[in-house]
């Protein structure tokens with residue numbers, strides 16, 4: 001989890017590979033209208049994210065019911081979004097990728113062909129509610145190289 005540019009897709013896919021489990025890219029579950037909003041520079045609100053979260057919860061529940069592990073990259077910016085996802089699998093754990101605005105902006109600008117404009121970074125940071133003490137998971141510093149981030153997550157397995 002984390003704001004745009006935090007490294008969810010990169011770190012999540014590497015983690016899934018290490019674990020030998022499927023990787024799901026949360027962005028792929030946004031309704032087309034959400035992608036259009038973001039591409040137009042309009043931040044998503046709670047109502048926009050409801051269907052997306054329902055789709056993510058379904059993926060989580062299916063894996064849990066099958067007794068299979070998986071890694072899902074998704075922003076999950078607010079506590080209540082994470083509660084919604086945890087309801088699908090109470091054993092869900094979150095790795096929160098966190099860092100400074102400057103580095104996030106640099107990383108957003110450094111990737112090509114993504115619909116998410118840099119202008120939405122501040123709204124993402126404003127919406128972000130960090131992991132709370134009673135939420136299973138860990139917070140990670142995005143200044144670390146991807147392999148070290150993966151190792152830190154695996155060390156908590």
Ligand SMILES: Nc1ncnc2c1ncn2[C@@H]1O[C@H](COP(=O)(O)OP(=O)(O)O)[C@@H](O)[C@H]1O
Pocket residue numbers: 002003004005006007008009010011073107108110111142143144145146149
């Ligand atoms: N820890 C890291 N160190 C160096 N580059 C990174 C790191 N994490 C991500 N990146 C790069 O930053 C950009 C944004 O990462 P990405 O995984 O697309 O973020 P998100 O999915 O959270 O939006 C990508 O170009 C990615 O390769």
Ligand SMILES: O=C(O)[C@H](O)[C@@H](O)[C@H](O)[C@H](O)COP(=O)(O)O
Pocket residue numbers: 002003004005008009027030038044049074075076077116124
């Ligand atoms: O809840 C949201 O507002 C979105 O999920 C958002 O956080 C996400 O960042 C975009 O979908 C762009 O995707 P990237 O995070 O891959 O840039």
